[in-house]
Structures are given as structure tokens and as C-alpha cells.
Amino acid sequence: MKHVKLLILGENCLIDLKSFNKSIFTTFSLITSIYARQIATVTPKKHTVIVLENKENINYNEECDCVHIHFKTGMAKEAYKIADEYRKSEKKVILSGTHATALPEEAKKHADSILIGSAELLWPIAIKDLEKRRLKQKYDSKNYNKKNIIITTNLEIPSNQTLIGIIEATRGCPYKCDFCQESNVQSGSTFQVRPIEEIIKEIKKIPQKFLFFCDASLTIDTKYTKKLFKKMKPLHKKFICEGNADVLSKDKELLKLAYEAGCIEWTVGFESFAQETLDDINKKTNTIDEFTQVVKNIHKYKMAVLGNFIFGFDQDTSNIFQQTRDNIKKIGLDSARFAILTPYPGTPLFEKMEKESRIITYDWSKYNRKNVVFKPKKMTIKELQIGFQKISYDFNSIPNLMYRDIRSLRYGIYPFLTTIVRNIESYMSRHRKKI
């Protein structure tokens, strides 16, 4: 078997797009899947690669030798279903991603082989073995003494038409917050950077004006990020990226360079307004006294701020929702995303919840930050679920959205536009789950 036809399913392929397709906004704001295109890049050229991004396009009878599915926990149920279906027609199935890395024994039941850790590193090795018909049951990047690198995205492969292009400059995060799956599963806490020239070359090839940095945080190595922002300035792109409160509250030079490079919005994981909670979950980058300054600094340089918040920590009582709303108003965020604490496999939080027998379901499709999957400490399951739905609903009421949209106009047209899109996304998702 020399020439192999490979089907790579990106993460977007596992999401049910039907509800999104009803809306012109969400259809066009969907971001192209990046990992499938990176895996395609490291596939030896002699093989044919098809990247699938839409579940509706799956044809189980399609001639191919191997199907690679890369997925996260919330999509595991769907990924296993698709894997089982492909295996019925005797196609080899390889699974990778954070969930398969955290629970390889479970994933193995639905696959011929599992890639544990870096899929980009292990995929070419597995393909070679597949060619020789000696595919192993698992490949673990710990056993290969190769340097992990961030792969250039294969932009030649046709993709869904999206408003926003995607780019990755760095990977991993050394902070290892207790709830964060990406930084806690193998190699996620190893921080890596791509050569800046390579990123600039890739950005030049991306047709979209708007970019999304999928990096965990662009404030981990500020020296590197400042260099990157300086080089991005002549490209005249507009972009959104994530950063941490410790740096954004102090480093005005970074914010100035971000603005000049085209940044229109920072996403910040504030997570909670309770310092005790932040200390308890090991969120080293956050001090609540700095939150107001973070927002002030970002606004000073005419960029918008999206804040992420999580509910259900052990110190949270049913008052947490109102307290969070009041504090968001006080610090003046442009948009906010709310989530229910989710103990993802591979995290210290998952281990703790299992030890305390607090996990109430292992139905992975519920692990999407919108469902309570564990017993909270100082609230009932119902209080947490309803409180989350109510804050998502009230915070995103039309008068509230309009107020925040109009207020963001003072930072310029692009922060205004990104705030509108964020708020519309939140408005639509609140209606998908009525109280």
C-alpha cells in the first residue's frame, strides 16, 4: 500500500451546523478549522488528502484507506459514532486530540490507532506504518524524541467560506489552571513559539481581512509578541486574540503595538470576581484588583474587551450570578461569555471531582460548558443550571446589547463591529436554550 487516500475530519465537522446555518451572521463568522489543515501539511505528498469540514458532506462509502478524526471532549460522542460507522466499511480509523490523549483506552474502542499527544508529530509516523500494513494500536509522543513544532497551515485545501481567517503563533500555556484541558493534557503546558517570519508569510497568504489567533494567550512571552506585532503592522489586517490580566493591566507598550498591528479585540479569561476562587483554581495570572485596569488599558488603545466567566466553583453560592453582573457593569466590558465549570478529563479538576464522587454524567456531549455535569458544593444542580441560563439571557437582552454596542462605537468602527458580532452570537445562543 504505497499511495493512501486519507480523510481528515476537522473539529468543525463534528459540530451540528444546522442551527447555525439558519443565520447569516453565524454562517459567515464560523472559523475555518486549523488543525485538520496542519495535519494535512505533514502528510507525505504522495498521498491524497481530503479535509472534511461539514458533517453533511460525510459519505461513508467514499473510497479511502484511512480516516483521521481530531476532536475535543464535547465532540467525543459524535466522533466515536462517525468512527464506528467508518469502521463498518473496514476503513482504518485514527483518533487524536485532547480527549483521545486524556482517555486513550476509551478512544481505542472506536479506532484502529490512537495518537497520544502531538498529532502533527505522530501522524507521519503512523502513515508510514500504515503504508507497510503495520499500524500500531497507539502512538505516544512521549516515546519519540522529536522536537515538537507548530505546523504551517495548508491554505491550498479548499475551505468553508468564512469571514475570519485563523492563525496560530504560539501553542500551550505554562500556567496550568486546574480546569484547563489544553494546558493539562500531555505537552499542553509546554509553551512553543513559531518563527515570526513564517507567521508573517502565512498571514500574507490568508485572503480574509479579519484574523483570529487561536493561541491560548499572546501575553505569555511578551518580548516575542511585541516583535510579532511590529512585523504585522504593514499587513493592514484586523485581528482578535487572547491575553491574560496580569500583563494587560500593566504592559502599555504591548497594547500600543497590538493596536498598531490591527488588534480590535482582546479576549480575557477573568473567570471569576472572587480572589479566593482564582487562588483555589490556580489561576496565577489573575488578581481581581487589576481587572478594572485591564479594561481601561485596552479601551485606552481603542480595542474592545470580551470577558470569559465560569460559574460553579466550590466557593460559588447562588449570589454569584448577580455579583458577576454587577462587576461586569462596573468594569465596563463590551461583551462577555459565560460558562458552567466543566471537569474535562485530563485536568486536576476532573481528578478531584472523581475522587469526591461528584461527577453525575460521563455523557461527553454534555461537556460543552452549558450543562452541569457535577455536583456543585454551595448550590444545587438546578440553581447552577438556571442561574447560568438566566445571566446569559438577561445580560444579552436587546436593550443591554444595544447599550454595549453603541458604547463600543467610541473605540472606532472595528471594535464596534466585533462587539456587535460577539453580542449577536451571545443573543442567538441564549435563545437556543430557553429558561
Ligand code: SF4
Ligand atoms: S491561563 Fe488560560 S490557557 Fe493558560 S492554563 Fe489558564 S485557562 Fe488555560
